[in-house]
Amino acid sequence: MSSSSLTVLDARAVDRTLRRMADQILELNAGTDRLVIVGIQRRGVQLADRIVRIIAAQEGTEVASGALDITLYRDDLQTVGPRPVVGSTSLPWTLEDQRVVIVDDVLYTGRTVRAAMDELADFGRPSRIALAVLIDRGGRELPIHADIVGRKVDVTPGDRVDVLVEDLDGRDEVVIVSRQDGR
């Protein structure tokens, strides 16, 4: 069995997409007032940071941001066992009445987002929660949709969508890795 990979977004496309997503976040929330941008560990956090920087450059204000590790809110501990690495959650001192935008790299089953919303609810009651993802690959198992999508891709369930970010991987790129059964 071999695999082939296809670049969906290169570095420049990732940059353009994030700029557009930042614009859409501002549009959706009518500016930066009471806006909180929260990334899901790990690559969501990097993408959220980038969006915060883009907004800062454009609007001249640093919006509040945070990181969410949803490991302890997963619903599969009993089935797949504990994930060995638990990351950290750090959020602004209040979410009460804030407009929260959750940022993640890939939206797939929707279970991560479900867990993220549960976790946010334990920190306060935002006035609204929106979801922004770089890639929507379909395949939802829960009634969840993204408000802002960088790129929608069609992939089969066996395929993998890898989001590489400069801070962790040395370059920005989105790749679809498909398995082929050598026919």
Place this chain on the structure above:
Amino acid sequence: MAGPLGKDLLGLEPLSAAQIRLILDTAVPFREISERAIKKVPTLRGATIVNLFFEASTRTRISFEFAEKRLSADTVNVAAQGSSVSKGETLVDTARNLEAMKIDMVVIRHMASGAARFLAERIESNVINAGDGTNEHPTQGLLDLLTMRDRFGDLTGRRICIVGDVLHSRVARSNIWGLTKLGAEVAVCGPRSLLPNAVESLGVTVFDRIEAAIEWADALNVLRLQLERMQAGYIPSLREYNRVFGVTSARLEKAPRDLVILHPGPMNRGVEIDSDVADGPHAVILDQVTNGVAVRMAVLYLLAGGRPELAEAAKRGGA
């Protein structure tokens, strides 16, 4: 499929250095949960945990209970007094009866060394040793390791001296196993009557004088001197013990470096440790208590889950 630690936590002796590091690394993010306004995550929702305490304990039992509750588990406390244990039921019968009520984990404290292992081999639930006789008290050892690691970063080559009643101390034993596995140098110091025979065979240095231990060490783990030891003739008097082995600020001032001071509690102020040391800037005794909850959460988390039949189903479902 067992989790990364296997089914049970019986001691630090059976664990590898990697497993110990995994527990400590996992405990760090768990500390933050106790700082939240809502100190609770849903991780162990639906799991039932029995705290089976055959010996008096306040700190350890409360710490376990907080850890369990902050992970959303349901908990039941069974103390030996007032239970059918006082009617002569055997340990294994007690546990089997509890298991018949469909529990997931047992935290056991027992006066007999080996009680936790005995139980673990006979029931299917996960067993966590909360202290068995003079054998081990692994979660105390782990919280001591985490507290020292917070201060020192890496423990490799650090010098830790355990002071006091090593002979009767399961805390000492868990510390020795854990510290040596993480590459620290370990010594013990106390009256010969309170040190085990051939303690050197565990790979530790022995100091007969506290002054020499203080000169050598980066940290002292000061054990509680159990007062009943005096009646049993191990030491002549508490005053003499304090005069010869007490950790006092006068002695610490002569040390070539600032020593980190640990104590597993409850303290006998003025016996093994003086008040100004216990309340001083280098004591990390309350950090140990805070870390205790985090370490126990980490252990519960790492032992939980991992049911093979469900894992297979999950794989087929592509989750």
